[in-house]
Amino acid sequence: MPAPITTSAGAGAASVGDARAQRSALTLLASLFFMWGFITVINNTLLPHLRSVFDLSYTQTTLIESVWFIAYFFASIPSAKLIEAIGYKKSMVTGLLIMAAGALLMIPAARIPSYGVVLTALFIIASGITLLQVAANPYVAVVGPPETASSRLNLVQAFNSLGTTLAPLFGGYLILSRSASGNAEAGHVMTQAERLADAQSVQLPYFIVAVVLVLLAVVIGRYKLPDLGGSSRQAAAGERRKQSLWKHRNLVLGIPAIFIYLIAEIGVSNLFINFVSDPKIGNLTHAQASNYLFLLWGGMMVGRFVGSFWMRKVDPGKVLAIFSSLAFVVMVVTVFASGPAAMWSLIAVGLFHSIMFPTIFTLGIKGLGALTEEGSGLLVMAIAGGALVVVQGILADKFGLQISFLLTAVCELYVLFYALWGSKVTAEEEPVALEAQSAPAE
Template identity: 50%
Template sequence: MQRSNYRSALVVVTTIFFMWGFITCLNDILIPHLKAVFSLNYTQTMLIQFTFFGAYFIMSLPMGKVLARIGYKNAISLGLLIAAVGAVMFYPAARAPSYPLFLTALFVLASGVTMLQVAANPYVSLLGPEGSASSRLNLAQAFNSLGTTLAPYFGGMLILGAAVLGASELAEMSSADRMAYKFQQAQSVQLPYLLLAAVLAILAVVIYLWKLPNFKDQARDDSPTEKVTAAQALRHPHVLFGVIGIFAYVGAEVSIGSFLINYISLPDIGNMSESDAASYVAYYWGGAMIGRFIGSALMQKIRPSLLLGLFAIVAALLTVTTMLASGHTAMWSIVAIGLFNSIMFPTIFTLGIAKLGPLTSKASSLLIMAIVGGAILPVAQGAIADTVGIHHAFVLPLICYLFIAFYGFRGSRVIDPHPSVRDAHAASS
C-alpha cells in the first residue's frame, strides 16, 4: 500500500518538475525581448537571471524553515501559490511598462520556485530506496526538461512573435511613438504569464487536497540529540564540493541558455532571426530531457559519480569546440551541450546529500542556495561578452564543467563523518 502511495506521489510531483522547468526557461525568451524593449546591454539584461536565481540564495534558508514546519507536500503547494502570485505581477509590470517591476515580479515568482526546489528534490529521494535516489531524481528531472523544451516554442510564439525594431529604427521614431511601441511590446508577456498563474494556482489546490505522503518528521531540521547546523553539513567534503558543483552547473547551464538566442542569431553563427533562434533553445533543453531519460537507465549499470564525470568532460569539449569554430559547427556544438547537462543537477544533488541522516534537510537547503550560480555567472558572462564578444565569453562555462568533472571523479566521495555527526545519524536511525 505504501509503495503504491509512493508511486502516485512520484507521478504527481513530476508535474511540479515540469512546471518549474517551464517557468525557468521562459527567462531565456524574456532576455532578448526585454533587451530590445528597454534598449539594454548584455550586463543589464542579465539582471533578469541575477534577480531570478538570486532569490534562491536569499530565500532558500527561510523556505527550508517553512518546510520544517509544514512538511514536504504542504511546502510544494505553498511554493506553487507563491509562484502564481509572481506570475500575476507581470500584468502590472507590462502595463507600466517598467523593467524594475518586471524584476520584482521575477523575484516573487522565483521565491515560489525556490520553495519547490527545496521541497521537491529531497521529496523524490524519500519516495523509495536511497540506492536508487539518483536514478529516480534523474527521471523526475527529465520532466523538468520537458518543461524547458516546450517553453521556447510557447514563449517564442507569444512573446517573440512580433518583429522587434532595431536601435536605428527606434531612433527615427518620435518620443510618443517610441513609448507606444514599448508599451505594445511589453504587453505581449501579459497573456502567457496570466495563463501560467492560473495553472500554478490550480496545481497548488490539487496538491494540497491530494492524499500524498507529507514526511513532516523527515523535514524537521533537528535531531533527537542536537540542533544541526549548516557548518556541520559542510564538514563533509562531498557536501562542500557538491555546493560548489551546483553553483558551477547552474551558472554554466543558465549562462549558455541565456545567450543562445542572441548567439545563434549572429551572422557568423546561425544567421537567423531571434524568433527562429528560439526553436534552437528548445533543442538545447530537449537534449537535456533525452539525456535524463538515458541517464536514468544508464545509472542502473554505471556508478552515478562516474557517469557525471564523463558527461562533464564531453560538455567541456563541446564548449571548447564552439569557442574555436563558427557557423553550424559552433551552433550545434553549443546546442549539444544540453544533452550532457542532463544528469548533472540531479546527480550532484543526490551525491551531495548522500548518507547524511538528520543533516539531509540542511544540506538540501545549502545545495538549493548554490543555485545562486545562475544569478552570478550569467552577469559575469554578460560583462565578458560586452568586453570581448559572446563567442569567447563561453570560457566561463568551460571552467564550470571542468570542476564538475572533478566532483564526479573524486570530490563526491563520502568520507566518514565527524563522530558527533555520526552519532546524530545513528540516533535518528
C-alpha cells in the same frame, strides 16, 4: 499504526509508504518539476525580448536573470524553516501560490512598462520556485530506495526538462512571434510605439501560467501526499544536534559544484538566442532562434531519461565524469568554431548538462543521514550561482559574446573534478528511525 521508515546512511534517503504510494507521489511531483522548468525557461525567450524593449546591454540583460537566482540565496533558508514548520505538502502549495502571484505581477509590469517591476515580479516567482526546490528535491530522494536516488531524481528532473523544452515554443509563439523585436532583422531600430506594444505582449502568457499554477496548487492541496510527519521531523532534529555537515566532503565540495554548474547552464540558455542569431553563427531572427532553444532543452530532457536508466547500473559519479568531459569539449568548439558548427556544438551541451544538477544533488546529500534536510537546503541555496551569469554578460560586452563562453568551459572542469574526487563520501551518519504516514498529517 504508522509504518516505520528509516533514513539511510548510504544516501540520506527514506522509504515512505508502499511502492504504489511512492509511484503516485512521484507522478504528482513530476508535474511540479515540469512547471518550474517551464516558467524558468520562459525567461530565456523573455530576455532577448526585454533587451529590445528596454534597450539593454548584455550586462543589464543578464542582470535580469541574476535577480532571479539571487532569490535562491535569500529564500532557501526561510524555505527550509517553513518546511520544518508546516511540512512538505503545504510548503509546495505555498510555493505554487507565490509563483502565481509573481506571474500576475508581470501584467501591470508590462502595461506600465517598468524594468524595475519586471525584476520584482521575477524575484517573487523565483522565491516560490526556491520553496518548491527545497521541498521537492530532497522529498524525491527519500521517497524510495536510497540506492536509486540519483536515478529517481534524474527521472523527475527529465519532466523538468520537458517543461524547459516546451517553454521556448510557448514563449516563441506567444511572445517573440507576436512582437516587432522577435521578427526584426539584425540592426532594426525600434520605435517607441513598437516598444510599448512589445512590452504588453507578455501579459497573456503570464496570465495563462498564473492560472495553471493556481490549479496545480489546488490539486496538490487535495492530494494525500505521503509525509514524514511532525514526530519524524522532531526525531531528526534531535539527531542533527549531535552531527556536523562540514565533515562531509561530498557536501562541502558539492555546494560549489552546484553553484558553478548553474553559471554554465544559465549562461548558455540566457545568451543562446542572441548567439545563434548572430550573422556569423546562425543568422536567424529571435523567433527562429527560439525553435533551436527548443532543441537545447530537448537534449537535456533526453539526457535525463537516458541518465536515469543508465545510473541504475553504472556509478553516478562515473556518469557525471563522462558528461562533464564531453560538455567541456563542445564548449571549446563553440568558442573557436563559427557558423553551424558553433551553433550545433552549443545545442549539444544541453545533452551533456542534462544529468549534472540532479546527480550532483544526490551525490552531495549521500551519507548525510539526519542532516539531509540541511544539506539539501545548502545545495538549493547554491543555485544562486546562476546570478553570476552577469559575469558572462560583462565578458560578452567587453570581449565578445562567443569568447564569453570560455567561462562555461571552465565551469565544466570543476564539475569533472567533483565527479572524479570531490563526490567521494568521507563520512556516513548512522540511520535514523523515523515514522511514516500514508496520508499527510498537515
